[in-house]
Structures are given as structure tokens and as C-alpha cells.
Amino acid sequence: MVDVILPCLNEEEALPWVLARMPDGFRPIVVDNGSTDDSAAVASAYGAHVVQAPQRGFGAACHAGLLAATADIVCVMDADASLDPGELPRLADALGEGPSLVLGRRRPHGRGAWPLHARVGNSVLARSLNRRARTVLHDLGPMRAARRDGLLALGLADRRFGYPLEMVLKAAAAGWRITELDVAYRPRVGRSKVTGTVGGTVRAVRDMRRVLAEVAP
Structure with missing residues (x-):
């Protein structure tokens, strides 16, 4: 079994599509990060394990899901239907042996899938990360796979939008193999709360730059 962590904030419209496409052997863990809609009820109705994360923040939701997971392999992905759970088995299978992290490199499919301001911000951060961590990555995307015990051992501390970048930085510093696989991004x-808005992108970039400055090389 593979556990799939789905940070969630007001995603009642998207969850049915996401959860209905979850592959066999992949257990969805929907982490409700203070939703004011019926996200939790919808997730439960579709058979997901629902976890409450009252501390607001993307990292807080991801880490609550990681603590709730029990499988050896865990995946993380957005719950907004921009990513297809059907891609997850490829990422999990690519882990191989030893400490490793597999990232989904987003490839836009459909008009408006990835706004220009979000792509530019992502590209700038990826270049900064590559210089800092000596990685060769193109995307800091939200779909990824790793082993649960390894992620816990990294001691991830950020609870905001810097969490995904901190994961890569600390994995690289620990000598993990880090790879990318193309995934469709729709x-x-x-309503978008992060990359679909300029303000959300600015907040994400600010949090990630802070992590770049704070995490020791």
C-alpha cells in the first residue's frame, strides 16, 4: 500500500474527480486545513481517511498527513484536480532502492493550466535551488514520492509554502537520489489559492526564499 497525502482547503468541487481516480493500492489521506465548505464530508464519502490540521499552512497540512500515514511509501499531491492520481504509480515505482525522492515535473495541458507568473517564479526558485543543492531540477512541483521514514528523518520544520523546497534541500544534503518524471498539469x-493568483505566487516565493536562506547547505 502507498499513502497519498492530499492537503486540502475548500476543495469540495475537485475532490470527487481526484478520489475517484485514485489507483488501487493507493490510500488517500485528505488533510483538511481549515476548510469552510464540505471538503471533509466529501472526502469521507469517497472513502478517504480524513485528518484535521488546524494549524494553517501548506507545510502544516503536508506534515500532518505524513504523521498520519503508515505506509512505507508516501506520495504528496494537490487536491484541486490539477494533477491526475493515475500518474502516482510511475513516481512510486521510480523510487528504487535507497534514499530517494521523485518529483513530478509539471507539463501544462489546457488553457490556463499554469499562469505565466507562477511558471516564472518556479523557474527562478529551481535555478536557485540547483546552484545551492547541486541538483538538476526544472520544477518544484507538488506531486512527489518518497519513503515515509526517510522524510521524517529529514526533520522538516517549515509549515508554510517553503515545505516542498525544504524537503528537496534536506534530501540533497543527505545524499538522496532526486529525479523528475513528467506529469500532466491541468x-x-x-478558485486558486496559490499559483493561480499573483498574491499566492508572491507568498510562495517569499516563503521558499526564506527557506533557502535558513536551511544550512
């Missing part, structure tokens, strides 16, 4: 369902 227009999200519902």
Missing part, C-alpha cells in the same frame, strides 16, 4: 477546479 487547470485546477475551483
Whole structure:
């Protein structure tokens, strides 16, 4: 079994599509990060394990899901239907032996799938990461796979949008093998709270730059 962590904030419209496409052997863990809609009820109705994360923040939700997971391999992905759970087995299979992290490199499919401001911000951060960590990555995307015990051992501390970058930085510093696989990236369902808005992108970039400055090389 593989556990799939789905940070969630008001995604009642998207969750049915996401959860209905979850592959066999992949258990969805929907982490409700203070939703004011019926996200938790919808997730439960579709058979997901629902975890409450009252501390707001993307990293807080991801880490609550990681603590709730029990499988050896865990995946993380957005719950907004921009990413297809059907891609997850390829990422999990690519882990191989030893400490490793597999990232989904987003490839836009459909108009408005990845706004220009978000792509530019992502590209700048990826270049900064590559210089700092000596990685060769193109994307800091939200779909990824790793082993649960390894992630816990990294001691990830950020609870905001810097969490995904901190994961890569610390994995690289620990000598993990870090690879990318192409995944389709579609227009999200519902109102965007991060990359679909300029303000959200600015907050994400700010948090990630802070992590770049704080995490020791």
C-alpha cells in the first residue's frame, strides 16, 4: 500500500474527480486545513481517511498527513484536480532502492493550466535551488514520492509554502537520489489559492526564499 497525502482547503468541487481516480493500492489521506465548505464530508464519502490540521499552512497540512500515514511509501499531491492520481504509480515505482525522492515535473495541458507568473517564479526558485543543492531540477512541483521514514528523518520544520523546497534541500544534503518524471498539469477546479493568483505566487516565493536562506547547505 502507498499513502497519498492530499492537503486540502475548500476543495469540495475537485475532490470527487481526484478520489475517484485514485489507483488501487493507493490510500488517500485528505488533510483538511481549515476548510469552510464540505471538503471533509466529501472526502469521507469517497472513502478517504480524513485528518484535521488546524494549524494553517501548506507545510502544516503536508506534515500532518505524513504523521498520519503508515505506509512505507508516501506520495504528496494537490487536491484541486490539477494533477491526475493515475500518474502516482510511475513516481512510486521510480523510487528504487535507497534514499530517494521523485518529483513530478509539471507539463501544462489546457488553457490556463499554469499562469505565466507562477511558471516564472518556479523557474527562478529551481535555478536557485540547483546552484545551492547541486541538483538538476526544472520544477518544484507538488506531486512527489518518497519513503515515509526517510522524510521524517529529514526533520522538516517549515509549515508554510517553503515545505516542498525544504524537503528537496534536506534530501540533497543527505545524499538522496532526486529525479523528475513528467506529469500532466491541468487547470485546477475551483478558485486558486496559490499559483493561480499573483498574491499566492508572491507568498510562495517569499516563503521558499526564506527557506533557502535558513536551511544550512
